[in-house]
Amino acid sequence: MIKRVLIVGGGVAGTMVANRLAKSMPKEVYDGKLEIMLLTDSVQHIYQPGFLFIAFNEGFLEQFQKDQRELLHPKINLIIDRAKIIDVKKGRVVTEKHSFNYDFLVIATGSYPDMNSVPGLAEAGHTFYTPEGAVKLRDAMLNFKGGTLLLTIDVPHKCPVAPLEFIFMADDFYRQLGIREKVKLKYTYPIGRVHSMEAIASWAVREFEKRGIEYEVYFNLEKVDPAKKLAYTMDGSEHPFDLLVSVPAHRGAQVVKDSGLGDEDGFIPTDRYTLKMEGQDNVYVVGDATNLPVSKAGSTAHYEADVVVKNIICELKGIPPSHRYDGKAFCFVETGLKEATYITFNYKQPPQLVPSSEMLHWFKISYNEIYWLAARGIL
Ligand SMILES: Cc1cc2nc3c(=O)[nH]c(=O)nc-3n(C[C@H](O)[C@H](O)[C@H](O)COP(=O)(O)OP(=O)(O)OC[C@H]3O[C@@H](n4cnc5c(N)ncnc54)[C@H](O)[C@@H]3O)c2cc1C
The missing domain is CATH 3.50.50.60 (FAD/NAD(P)-binding domain)
Structure with missing residues (x-):
């Protein structure tokens, strides 16, 4: 029987989950036993850290956006449409014209x-x-x-x-x-x-x-x-x-509020370790959409995506999902136009700063390009 993993939101988190899953289960994907569907409302994928550089005339919007299709594994079923209701009780996501069922749902609708x-x-x-x-x-x-x-x-x-x-x-x-x-x-x-x-x-x-x-x-x-x-x-x-x-x-995405899934700010109650939506066994939440006490950051989404993908693979194979998110985040911090530092932390360890340097600034600038490899699931 074909299994469907439906991912809602094609930003950092949703794109990484979709590509990593497709790369990790090539046989199932090519044999048609696993359908990975990515439902997102934008044809363009935007790398948001680039906005800071645009504001200081250090970059242009065109550099920080790519066609969503171009970033995805060819077997991912990309649907460009807006989810209007996520109905976890009935196990379906409804758009203006369609309704999609799922075996596993990943909500990655971001924050605004x-x-x-x-x-x-x-x-x-x-x-x-x-x-x-x-x-x-x-x-x-x-x-x-x-x-x-x-x-x-x-x-x-x-x-x-x-x-x-x-x-x-x-x-x-x-x-x-x-x-x-x-x-x-x-x-x-x-x-x-x-x-x-x-x-x-x-x-x-x-x-x-x-x-x-x-x-x-x-x-x-x-x-x-x-x-x-x-x-x-x-x-x-x-x-x-x-x-x-x-x-x-x-605030969380409108669809989260309209579906009655979020807290008062529209963020979804999520288990901080398993990343499952509270009370839902086949629904994961990843990236900014969670209510977790972690930074809402692309790096958080990246580390979370790893956990979610590994656990979905386990569940598809009938193995208990044992992977846990430890709250890890990593951020380069620009401390001027030509120098930067970085911080890393998790649920237990508070951040520590290293001295700023020009080299760390170049790492941050390089990551603006490396990001496209990470989004494709290559890094
Ligand atoms: C100025 C700035 C600087 C930043 N700098 C850094 C940094 O240096 N390091 C770092 O790690 N992070 C940084 N971030 C944060 C990072 O960009 C976000 O945390 C990250 O994009 C979150 O990923 P996400 O997938 O959860 O949400 P998003 O990337 O925002 O993606 C959400 C997706 O959901 C889609 N969507 C929403 N509603 C619907 C719907 N109803 N139906 C279908 N699709 C829907 C949206 O179109 C979008 O594609 C920065 C952000 C900004 C704004």
């Missing part, structure tokens, strides 16, 4: 910045968290001749280090343009330190002080007045800006 989470923000603020936002911000960054660049951050958001990368790159960017003394850089964070991870927060503060970057904690944006160029926080203070850049709170 919500610029409408704060009144006035969408109108007044820029973001580098979307492709069109990054392009628009690049133009604003290039036209900015001085004043206050205010960076506001809300949680949860993907790539927890990207806002730090942004502010360090902005520092270098305006030094390179020779106007750094005319630009006040202000970084803000909603909790009592400048990053959720303590080791990163204390390192970042030392860097801010060295580079003359202002920072404020417990900064919770309430509303923005685009005409007056004022940001208001929940403690009643007002903060003037000339250029507002924002990393707003993220």
Whole structure:
């Protein structure tokens, strides 16, 4: 009997799961005993870390996107359509025109910045968290001749280090343009330190002080007045800006909310080790779509994909799925336009930083290309 693994979402997580599974079970795939179906709503696959480079005129959108079909193993059944309802009780995913049953379901529908989470923000603020936002911000960054660049951050958001990368790159960017003394850089964070991870927060503060970057904690944006160029926080203070850049709170995919599968932010309750959706034996969740206490990052999705693929193979072969995710993440962190550090951590080990270097920056840049091999399941 043909078994179907249905994967919803063709971003980092979904593409890696689909390709790794196809490569790991070639006989079953070519004999027609295993169908791997990838249902995703976009013909283009976008490498999101590239947005940061676009914002600083260090890259162009075309470099960071490829045709989804081109990235996939030839035997993967790619369906370009939007899932409207994921019905785990009936074991099917419904789109506008179709309904797909499955033996195993993998939900990999990602997370999305919500610029409408704060009144006035969408109108007044820029973001580098979307492709069109990054392009628009690049133009604003290039036209900015001085004043206050205010960076506001809300949680949860993907790539927890990207806002730090942004502010360090902005520092270098305006030094390179020779106007750094005319630009006040202000970084803000909603909790009592400048990053959720303590080791990163204390390192970042030392860097801010060295580079003359202002920072404020417990900064919770309430509303923005685009005409007056004022940001208001929940403690009643007002903060003037000339250029507002924002990393707003993220939400899970609409289909997760519409299907009643997520928590209040649209993230799916997931077992932190097995990566199965809670209460569902044949449904896995991978990447940003989970509610796990791990960074929402491409590297997280990569490590999770390994576990999910191995466990699905076990289950298809009738063997108990024994593989477990340990919370591992690995991120290169740009600390300027030409240097970087990296962090790695898991559920038990907090991150430790290594000294920044130009070599690590080149590793990060190289990974922008290497990513396409990882997405194809080659690395
Ligand atoms: C500026 C920026 C910098 C970053 N830097 C890094 C970094 O340096 N390192 C790192 O590890 N990570 C980084 N990330 C984070 C990383 O890009 C994400 O964590 C990663 O893309 C998550 O993968 P995912 O597959 O879960 O979600 P996504 O890659 O977002 O994919 C979700 C997919 O689901 C599809 N989808 C959604 N809803 C539906 C539906 N209803 N029907 C069908 N398809 C649907 C979408 O079209 C998309 O293809 C960065 C992100 C940003 C924005």
